[in-house]
Amino acid sequence: MKLAPEGLDVVVGAEVWRYDGGRVLVGGAPTRVLRLSPRAFEFVRDSRVAACDPTSRQLAARLLEAGLAHPDPETLPAVALDQLTVVIPVLGRSAALQRLLSGLQGVRVLVVDDGTPEPAATALHQVVASAGAELLRLDRNVGPASARNAGLGQAETPFVAFVDSDVVVTADALERMLRHFADPELALVGPRVVGTPHPQTWIARYENSRASVDLGIRPALVRPRSAVSWMSSTCLIGRREVLAAGFTAGMRVAEDVDLVWRLCEQGWRVRYEPRVVVEHEHRQRFGPWFRRKLFYGTGAADLAPVHPAAIPPAILRPWTIAVLLCLLAARRWSLPAAAAVSGVAAWRVHRRLSSTTRSRALAVRLVGGGVVAALTQASALALRHWWPIGAVAVLCSRRARWIIGIMALADGLVEYSRLRRGLDPVRFLLARRLDDIAYGTGVWLGCLRRRSFRALVPAIVSDRRAGLPLSGKVHRKAGIDGAQ
Template identity: 50%
Template sequence: MSPPERLPDGLVVRLGQRVRVEDGGRALVGGAPLRVMYLKPGAVPLLRGRELRVADARTAALADVLLGAGLADPVAGRMASAPVSAAEVTWVVPVRDRAEQLDRLLRALGSESPVIVVDDASREPVSVRRVAEQHGARLEALTVNVGPAGARNHGLTRVCTPFVAFVDSDAVPEPGALELLLRHFADPRVALVAPRIVALPHPQPTAVERYEDARSSLDLGDRPALVRPRSWVSWVSSTCLVGRVDLLGTGFGDGMRVAEDVDLAWRLDAEGHRVRYEPAAVVRHEHRASLVPWLARKAFYGTGAHPLAVRHPEEIAPAVLAPWSAAMLLALLAQRRWSIPVALGIAAVTVVRLAHRLPQSAHPFATASRLTADGIGAALVQAMALLLRHWWPGVAVAAIVSRRVRRAVAAAAVVDSLIEWRRTRSTLGPVRFAVLRRLDDLAYGAGVWWSALRGGSIAALRPSFRSTPRG
């Protein structure tokens, strides 16, 4: 396979908000996975502030390295125009009934791009056919229900354009969203791009809808990202995805009815392609409004854990911890008089060891201290998630007999809820937000355990251990 052509002139990339610039611009700390990257002296002046504009082969090569390391993101809004026109994209819409939602979506899509509606064995196919015909969409009617992933794959086989845009029938892209997503294909390595998924407006929102407005599983935040396992954005939702047809192969995992979007993103990353998340492009989604269907959906998402463990055993771990951070957590969870001194000692040893691994740094101990602090913060967040979300059935049993486990769970529940409430700026009060946050975790965790028990494997529950970040 010949290497892809280089990034085009005029493309602007910007260092991610989580990336720190140190040593006078020579060292970049961040990325996915976390790393310290040292720039060659000739490369340092190419970065103006936190941005780099591609103007020649040298700047294109540096931009490509930064993008591939997850240290920088393309600035889609700074491109003059998309390298792909809407006429080169085919929309594929999987649907089962939902004729009203389909009508709303097709009105929003307009007529610039061809549309294929795949009816996944609707109970009322006449209504779906009528809506598709009214909007001039091509209808593919399936006689057997295969699920959204199978319906998308069927539509993919009928696409004749070089690009495809999958969108669910209960979603509505905002004007300009497709053009923003298409701009990312100026990078020849990009195979798939996803927008930000937010809620459709609701005049009288329920408590569940207000929680979802702030903390929806589908909303991956307001920062662009390279999507890959174990990064800040490790997956993207199939609610809406735009991809290169020639790189998608047969599409979503055969027979997968949940987590097919995670599987696709991880497969593409493993093949050396790039998957990008672009929050400036917004697609609105009809979130569930009542408690029981919402909890059922959360549990359903959790059941994707075991299928992913089968396909991606190295990436599915619910927590990724360095050995030193795992030891520190065990010391803190012991809740003994020696716990804090031991944890501080582990952190101090980690700083010293990491500093010796940064010989190029002008201030190795300062850099190592910041990296260690980052690791401690990440470890604590993951520990709270394990206690409250992934491992809660086992933790609940342990809490019956252990006062220390009860204290750890109570502290984690309060701290996690307050952090998320403040971070998301939810319009719910802190108490109601905390209750729904815990219900969210309980439902998802139940789905994970059910899938693990049904699959006869604890792979989706087992944490992963890795070494400290490399220099």
């Protein structure tokens, strides 16, 4: 059993459910149920595990690997910034680069000019020289992935940060992320990315409330098919030796998703740290914003051949499909039938959790979460990935108009109530639907270009393979390792 490094304090996630006075933990990536042994419970009683001896280090390692706990950056040892090289790929954008470099005093910075044409190149190089940064000039534009690789090849420090030129980040924020590498299993860490303040347009205000690169307020272990399944290359820090192969050369979209998934497949940990926040200058005008969303969507088809298990737009189980079919039938018997299917699923989960205190309540909660997840995924399919099919259905069927209309309204209102709102409800709902249409169109274009529709096909996973309704497994192991 692996041991966490001594001094690596971890905190049980706020999203983890607790039962039996905290002796049973439910959560993680994928979702699992852990019953703590009496000795392990003593370490977790106050939600914090201080890795100070073999027992606590073993428990901390298990909680980290399960995604049930996260390191506390405030208690981790500091890392000198001379251990870091910041690589900034840039094409033009002299003003944005100057703003970024002003916050990186005292850090080694390597700016990779990705083939900026003159006269913009001269202005860009002057900004780099004035800031005391290093410059690597590429003769032609190779795209951000290959430009980052060029900078990675020049780095000699143990850690490398990749930062986009339209970001505002400080050396202090980078140092706080570096602390996470006290975990020897960690390959990559990224911060929360929010919009720069005072957006000027309604599209920018929407992006500031719901940007694609903003992954929320909770720390997470990043894994495919989990709550946080990817991270943006807007700002990342990684171990140079682990990133030796770099990004996939030539990829101009989804190269960050590809990197994260490759690292996960290799057994490395990737962590999202929202307690460190950087700012990103979102697009202000509708045209560039819509085209960028569409461009992002095209990346799904590129990822499908190399990450077939991670790319499905929805993960459904037979019983959740049965619930969805009952509800989508929109008949008088729909709700009773859906409730009956859910009841059977809860009974089956209860039988598997019979050794867990209050397993009935836990089974109902898990199945209820599974139903909500299935409804959310069905809505995303109809409104985002499959929206052309949904549009045809709306034209041909009155029932489809009602169902998709309710999905569109409910989805928008839920998101509007959940997020920091910079818009009125009408414009927020309009932007939300345009966001989905743009991304979904990109997915279809990418699939047509590759002549493969794998990126549009949901995965159906059997209950035996999936474990718990929320895509997890039940782990029962005895002893001091923290679960039984």
